[in-house]
Amino acid sequence: MTENTKTHVILLSCGSFNPITKGHIHMFEKAREYLHKTGRFIVIGGIISPVHDSYGKPGLVSSRHRLTMCQLAVQSSDWIRVDPWECYQDTWQTTCSVLEHHRDLMKRVTGCILSNVNTPSTTPVIGQPQNQTTPIYQNHNNMNHSPTAIKLWGKISESLGKICCVRPHIERFTFVCLFPPACLSSVELxxxxxxxxxxxESFCIPGLWKDSDMEVIVGDFGIVVVPxxxxxTERIMNHSSILRKYKDNITVVKDATNHPMAIVSSTKSRLALQHGDGHVVDYLSQPVIDYILQSQLYINASG
Incomplete structure (x- = not known):
């Protein structure tokens, strides 16, 4: 398959990111690597969407801190960015709503054909105030040598910045568009x-997810699972009629090696911080650790 005939993919990860760990970034990298190996997909971008403060999870620090930590964690990435739309809403948003928001935004600014989308959305697009500081997405170091897919992500990010919600400003980040003129509407996204x-596995817990939301998430969009x-994962999927129904829309990342990042979690990171455990450097990037210590986060937190 040529690059133009492959499906271009944007990976969206929702969660607390309390705090964001090396494992979260590893998940993006492993998913992109595996999807590229299939020969059917080109991953052009990744989006981290931290949950709203009203989610109510014990020990959840302010979105202001979580957004900053996420920005610091991806500062060296040329394809993963942080989106605060979820945090800036009036209340907690479902995963389904977040997916629909980004789908509507992508359709509006790119004209791309978003495949496997059957359900119309009423999610509003948030307008950006005039004279607002230019949105910050990623570090542009070495972008001149990035593949076409990354340049496409640059074009999309630039367009999104003109209409989507205001993003936190971090001075050391700048954004530059290096994508040459092209017809984005010819790309399947x-x-x-x-x-x-x-x-x-949480999809299989009775009453935790609405069936209608699961239909949209798995049926209309699709998911990539990093075990x-x-x-x-096969056993998990067989426990849910909806997961079985849309099994073809679920991509499980297969990896023969047991990478240590697969067991890293935010919970372990918080516990390590509370106990002064030096292993925290294995869980969190140094900029994130520095920010946590400077802001005195999690040290006396519970959960």
């Missing part, structure tokens, strides 16, 4: 939910 096997702790 999909937004896939990126998650660990723990989220997949954790040797989880049996």
């Amino acid at each position: 999909r937004i896939l939910l990126l998650c660990g096997s723990d989220l997949l 954790r702790d040797g989880a049996d």
